[in-house]
Amino acid sequence: MAAKGRRPDYRSPEAAEYRKLYKTARWQHIRTAQLTDEPLCRMCRKEGRITAATVCDHIEQHKGDPIKFFAGPFQSLCKPHHDGAKQSEERTGKVKTTIGLDGWPIP
Numbered sequence: 847m848a849a850k851g852r853r854p855d856y857r858s859p860e861a862a863e864y865r866k867l868y869k870t871a872r873w874q875h876i877r878t879a880q881l882t883d884e885p886l887c888r889m890c891r892k893e894g895r896i897t898a899a900t901v902c903d904h905i906e907q908h909k910g911d912p913i914k915f916f917a918g919p920f921q922s923l924c925k926p927h928h929d930g931a932k933q934s935e936e937r938t939g940k941v942k943t944t945i946g947l948d949g950w951p952i953p
């Protein structure tokens with residue numbers, strides 16, 4: 847049987863719980879406040895770049911725990927950083943690539 851297309855991994859019950867949390871008015875408020883407070887991507891800033899942040903990221907994984915989810919701490923990230931670097935960092939437990947001030951990875 848051929849798998850039809852690619853689906854994001856939203857199948858687990860935990861993921862469904864996460865999605866519910868992200869849809870709450872409370873989260874929208876926290877996200878807006880975080881992005882207003884810190885409008886630039888924190889990881890880009892560490893790399894010496896100025897990029898507008900669009901994602902309110904949980905610094906510590908909340909794993910669907912509503913207390914942690916709403917309490918933070920949070921940081922502002924751009925989408926590429928949130929989707930790329932941050933998640934692979936969480937998956938592997940270490941930072942894979944360091945990006946230099948010129949924007950290129952340091953070997």
Ligand SMILES: [Zn+2]
Nearest residue numbers: 887890924927
């Ligand atoms: Zn960034």
